[in-house]
Amino acid sequence: KQALGEIIIFIDSDLVVTEHFLQSHADALVQAQQRLGCDRLFTYGWVINTCNFDDPTSEPYKITDFSAAYFATGNVAIARKWLLEAGLFDTRFQLYGWEDLELGVRLKQLGLKLIKCPEAVGYHWHPPFSLDQIPRMIDREIQRGRMGVLFYRKHPTWEVRMMIQMTWLHRLLWGILSLGGRLNERTMAPFLQWLIDRGKSQLALEIARIFLNWYNVQGVYAAEREIQG
Known part of the structure; x- marks a missing residue:
């Protein structure tokens, strides 16, 4: 609600991005709008999981990094107006999970199209499993x-x-x-x-x-x- 920009980009707090991250999302949004002739869309960047804290961007994309989610806030760019029209996040989701995908259902009902943007890559760092x-x-x-x-x-x-x-x-x-x-x-x-x-x-x-x-x-x-x- 407090955001002032026209485009909102969501990333996880422990996500490392490249210097071309913002531009990649912006370019993909503009190109998709021109191609589709409307702005009912959002971009979804790659999220690559890595345990390499010293050099996270060296991690290659893996099959386990694939996500079939329609709207997950790990790496997504969307116009603020669509979030407002959909009704924002439901604050009843007080525990872990599903608040972003539930909002995604409402965005899909508005007819928004998911545009994949692998150039906008984020490296999701987490410590090795123990x-x-x-x-x-x-x-x-x-x-x-x-x-x-x-x-x-x-x-x-x-x-x-x-x-x-x-x-x-x-x-x-x-x-x-x-x-x-x-x-x-x-x-x-x-x-x-x-x-x-x-x-x-x-x-x-x-x-x-x-x-x-x-x-x-x-x-x-x-x-x-x-x-x-």
């Missing part, structure tokens, strides 16, 4: 599950159910992969630490996502039961 991060990550997944139910209550569509993993398919998938929760932060700790000790912290994180997703799905259904009962 076991002491897991309790906070689990709590975040449970929060994400709870906010996912709020998201679905606002937009009760199949698309949103898929996004928040509120389907029997997700419950079955993560239930099978985690052996019904038996593969968890305690039982997996020795193996994850073994990978970390051998310089494979990213692989350890990807494996940990199995039980993290299980916690997320459990959080979704727990929040839904609370609302219904």
Whole structure:
């Protein structure tokens, strides 16, 4: 609400950008408006995850950096007027997750088109994965599950159910992969630490996502039961 500029650019607080970042977003916005003949659009730049604090921009783009999100505020440029018309962020999202994608649903309803802008690249720095991060990550997944139910209550569509993993398919998938929760932060700790000790912290994180997703799905259904009962 306090922003004065016509274009708002959102980036994560721990995102490192290049000297061409702003110009790349600006050029992509202008070119897309000329090509489409309207300004119902926004640009979405690349976000490359890296643990390299000394030289984050040396990190190449990886398959794990791909995002299918329509509107995620890690690296996006949009006209202020569309945010106002859509109704801004819903402040009921007090816990972690979904406030930007929920706003994205309303922006999509206004007919805004996503314009990919890989030239506007941001390097999302985070420390290498370690076991002491897991309790906070689990709590975040449970929060994400709870906010996912709020998201679905606002937009009760199949698309949103898929996004928040509120389907029997997700419950079955993560239930099978985690052996019904038996593969968890305690039982997996020795193996994850073994990978970390051998310089494979990213692989350890990807494996940990199995039980993290299980916690997320459990959080979704727990929040839904609370609302219904």
